[in-house]
Amino acid sequence: MDSHATPTDPERLARSLSVHGQQRRAPTRRLRDFLTRVEDGDLDTYGRGGAVARLEERVAGLLGKEAAVFMPTGAMASQVALRLHADARTCRTIGFHPRAHIEVHEHKGYEIVHGLHGRLLGEHDRLVTVQDLEAVREPLAAVLLELPQRDLGGRLPSWEELTAQTSWLRTRGIAAHLDGARLWEAQPYYGRPHAEIAALFDTVYVSLYKGLEGLAGAVLAGRSDLVDQARQWRARLGGQLHHAWPLAVSAEIGLDTLVPRMPAFWQRAQELAAALRGLPGVEIVPDPPQTPLFHVIVPVPPDVLAAAHQRFVERQGLELFLYPRPTTSPRCSRFEVTVGENAMALDPQGVRQSLLEVIQDAAD
Incomplete structure (x- = not known):
């Protein structure tokens, strides 16, 4: 933040x-970019159709997931995903790094709004390890991993460590959720397609306004049934915008030119x-x-x-x-x-x- x-x-x-x-985010520059891209067919209604649907389909394809849904913020995307994983497992405990965005910047929304209990994994000044997961002595519904760990300077685990962690979770029936706000920036380090990285996780959130320089917004991707439920929670939480096409079009520009x-x-x-x-x-x-x-x-x-x-x-x-x-x-x-x-x-x-x-x- x-x-x-x-x-x-x-x-x-x-x-x-x-x-x-400000140089690349000034309104006049944005309007000039829009004029080269926007068409009347981009219009959506409450997140249905138009540029929003096109963006959802595109991101789902990039991440190799069945479906995706536009969310107005990344905080909403991750909290909803974690709630859905918790509801499905009738367990309210979720794990994440002490410096994860959901803990540091979101005012305990996962707890106050969704009734989830946070379990901190590992130490503040290093990345989560498999040993940190093994040290947990209580049931977990899901674990959130942030790639890269922004508050640690953009650090990333090795591919071997990342696959070991997600395999450990999968064999125990614990959902793996990726806070991939900066997944676009992390992908070159691994040298693997976005879909191969995302395949390690049950759900993935990506930001539309950070590295993509979009206006705002996020996309949550995963199985079709989870995405359908996420759409319902978007409406319940007041995130169903009447028209979100400007956010979608600005994200498409970033996908084309910046990724x-x-x-x-x-x-x-x-x-x-x-x-x-x-x-x-x-x-x-x-x-x-x-x-x-x-x-x-x-x-x-x-x-x-x-x-x-x-x-x-x-x-x-x-x-x-x-x-x-x-x-x-x-x-x-x-x-x-x-x-x-x-x-x-x-x-x-x-x-x-x-x-x-x-x-x-x-x-x-």
Whole structure:
């Protein structure tokens, strides 16, 4: 989530390193893109027909699933999927990493809205392992795995570890749900088709607005009967929009133009990490990046870094990150680098010099 970001004056901001920078998301640019794509036949009614149905069919095909349903948010998609798995197994306990999005950013919606009990798996600062699953001594309805683990810097388990975990779940009748908000970004690391990755899971959620740069929304894919039930829950939770075609069309643009670019974005992330590596007190997590997303730890407190970065933006018109986050040390902070077309327009050595300037300003 980027809810803590401080808005930047558009008149001062000329460039951004972030995939969420304003340059590619401005309304005028979006409208120009729409004019080349939209047709009257794209109109849907309450999520039925038009571009929404076309998008659902396309994503289901990409993920190798029987069916898919558009959801207005990823939070709704994952919570509904986990509820359905719990209902089917008459078990209310679900497992996930302590830093999973569903735990950190969704205000206990799985518990308050759906009556589910969360079981944290493993430790905060590492990925879930098979041993963490084996340590659970209570029945589980489902386990959510997040690929990549955003709050750990976009880390991914090896293919062997991932298949071992999902096989362990399957043999015990525990559902595997994929928080694949950034599955598009994770796929190049595995070098396997999206459908082969998704085949390890009973249900898969993908985001339409992060790496795809869509307006908003998500898609949940799985068996046809589960998807039909998910449509009912979408209506019950107030997520059945009268017209969702603009969200679907913007996602289709991302599928066409940005998914094929993910390997290049990953390569640029590695180039940026290499350029930043070696700056005094700076650490790259993970190093090297496993996706077009990684974290940078700097020896500056978050409030001091935010102020120095804002001054830099006002001087140079370049946004290096959206907002700094705390670390376990009060003397350090971290920020996220998310590589898309915005970052492709920036020279890695120039980014290095810019970050050095911010850090030196913060130290004065």
